[in-house]
Amino acid sequence: MIKKIKMTTAEKIIFFFLILLATITLSTFFVIKNKCLFVKNHDPQNINFKKPNNIAILKAPCGNVIIELYPDVSPNSVKRFRKLIISGSYNDIAFHRVIENKLVQAGDLEFGMKGSLNYGKIGTGKSGLGTIKSEIDNRFDYKKGSVGLARTFKNGTEDSQFFIILQDEPLFEGEYTPVGKVLYGLEVLNKIKYQRHSEYILRPDFIVSFKMLR
Amino acid sequence: MIINYMNLLGLIFLVFIWITPVHANSIYNLIKIPNLEVYEINTENRLKYFYAKSSFRLGVQKNIICENSNKKDLDDKFNLIYKNLNRYSYNFLKKVNLKYIVLCENLSISGINTAGIPDNIMKTLILDIKFDQKYFERVIHHEVFHIINDQHKDLFNENEWKKFNDLKFKYAKCSTCTENLGLDKYKKTKGFFTEYSKSTVSEDMAEVYSHIIYLDAEKIKQIRNLDEILNKKISYIESKIKKIDNSFVF
Numbered sequence: 001m002i003k004k005i006k007m008t009t010a011e012k013i014i015f016f017f018l019i020l021l022a023t024i025t026l027s028t029f030f031v032i033k034n035k036c037l038f039v040k041n042h043d044p045q046n047i048n049f050k051k052p053n054n055i056a057i058l059k060a061p062c063g064n065v066i067i068e069l070y071p072d073v074s075p076n077s078v079k080r081f082r083k084l085i086i087s088g089s090y091n092d093i094a095f096h097r098v099i100e101n102k103l104v105q106a107g108d109l110e111f112g113m114k115g116s117l118n119y120g121k122i123g124t125g126k127s128g129l130g131t132i133k134s135e136i137d138n139r140f141d142y143k144k145g146s147v148g149l150a151r152t153f154k155n156g157t158e159d160s161q162f163f164i165i166l167q168d169e170p171l172f173e174g175e176y177t178p179v180g181k182v183l184y185g186l187e188v189l190n191k192i193k194y195q196r197h198s199e200y201i202l203r204p205d206f207i208v209s210f211k212m213l214r
Numbered sequence: 215m216i217i218n219y220m221n222l223l224g225l226i227f228l229v230f231i232w233i234t235p236v237h238a239n240s241i242y243n244l245i246k247i248p249n250l251e252v253y254e255i256n257t258e259n260r261l262k263y264f265y266a267k268s269s270f271r272l273g274v275q276k277n278i279i280c281e282n283s284n285k286k287d288l289d290d291k292f293n294l295i296y297k298n299l300n301r302y303s304y305n306f307l308k309k310v311n312l313k314y315i316v317l318c319e320n321l322s323i324s325g326i327n328t329a330g331i332p333d334n335i336m337k338t339l340i341l342d343i344k345f346d347q348k349y350f351e352r353v354i355h356h357e358v359f360h361i362i363n364d365q366h367k368d369l370f371n372e373n374e375w376k377k378f379n380d381l382k383f384k385y386a387k388c389s390t391c392t393e394n395l396g397l398d399k400y401k402k403t404k405g406f407f408t409e410y411s412k413s414t415v416s417e418d419m420a421e422v423y424s425h426i427i428y429l430d431a432e433k434i435k436q437i438r439n440l441d442e443i444l445n446k447k448i449s450y451i452e453s454k455i456k457k458i459d460n461s462f463v464f
Contacts, residue, residue, distance in 0.1 A: 169240055170255055171240050171241065171244060171252075171262065172240070173260075174313065175244060
């Protein structure tokens with residue numbers, strides 16, 4: 001005859017904690033997996049802007065990044081940037097270069113398109129509109145959230161690629177053409193996929209859409 | 215046993231490399247010189263000054279070496295360098311492609327000590343803050359001239375320059391191909407400001423330029439009156455600099 005053994009109080013407590021631990025572990029797993037869970041998504045329709053015509057909305061995987069463009073600072077570059085935004089050229093383009101807490105870069109229209117990503121050439125692609133001159137003479141404070149046009153080693157090679165800085169970069173003044181600044185949604189950019197050992201991202205995140213508010 | 219420990223150390227080292235994250239350094243990304251920190255970047259003519267926080271090596275063969283300095287030496291020399299480089303306007307510096315000044319000490323190329331290394335491509339001038347105090351201020355301008363010359367090679371014609379000298383005179387094959395490297399100004403100039411002027415055309419031009427900038431106008435006027443060759447060389451340099459920036463003040 002098998003004798004039924006009753007759990008002691010200590011065993012009950014241990015059992016309870018094991019169940020609790022398993023529950024926490026499981027729920028944490030799902031929370032961590034959803035990288036966008038605690039990221040606030042800003043709705044531009046609920047915000048009053050001083051210059052609504054200069055507002056661009058970049059939709060990233062974790063929400064909206066609201067950017068004010070500065071045509072007074074860099075007129076030709078903003079004109080090019082706006083043209084590409086309006087034409088929808090940036091939709092489905094990779095954030096191909098991401099450095100944790102430092103910058104995100106996107107806009108390679110030739111080799112960074114979702115579905116036809118070219119890892120061998122990404123970062124070197126062109127828009128087909130030609131390069132434009134750098135506009136770096138005006139004073140510009142490259143604070144966290146500033147948006148600039150990327151270029152090759154030489155000035156005057158700006159095209160479609162742009163970057164957004166995630167920390168202050170005073171040395172960028174006079175080096176890179178500024179086109180705007182993030183007003184809301186910098187935390188969305190912090191969630192863009194990065195790799196610890198490489199600036200260039202394997203299986204990167206993509207721009208969902210990039211539009212002008214008006 | 216020792217081998218096992220070595221393997222273990224090697225493994226730890228590899229793991230350390232693997233888990234070391236990418237920390238892109240803005241200064242390195244801009245001018246490709248490691249181990250630098252910002253010294254001063256808010257300047258009127260927008261020159262950005264960096265200093266070496268530890269020694270660095272450059273070049274394909276890592277033959278350019280410079281060491282870090284202590285803060286007092288940096289502070290002392292910075293004021294002098296700043297005063298001299300402040301003579302150049304933002305517009306002029308932009309035209310000659312100079313933007314970054316790197317301060318370090320015991321600068322050498324392949325073991326040969328040098329006052330500065332100009333690099334117009336990287337918009338950078340490396341300066342040895344421990345270079346001989348006697349010539350220090352003047353050589354700053356000497357090195358600036360090399361940036362100017364490298365950026366505007368088409369303007370400074372070596373054959374035209376050689377014609378200013380005595381027909382029998384020949385420059386050395388390179389700036390370090392001679393033992394005549396003295397930087398003291400000749401009492402009797404005879405077409406050259408210093409012994410080093412006789413090394414190469416570009417060094418001669420740089421010596422003429424640095425003296426025009428460093429000496430007062432009255433002294434230059436005297437030299438022009440006494441030395442016909444130097445008078446021509448000074449006029450040549452002045453006219454070329456004015457072609458680059460008509461508003462430049464000597």
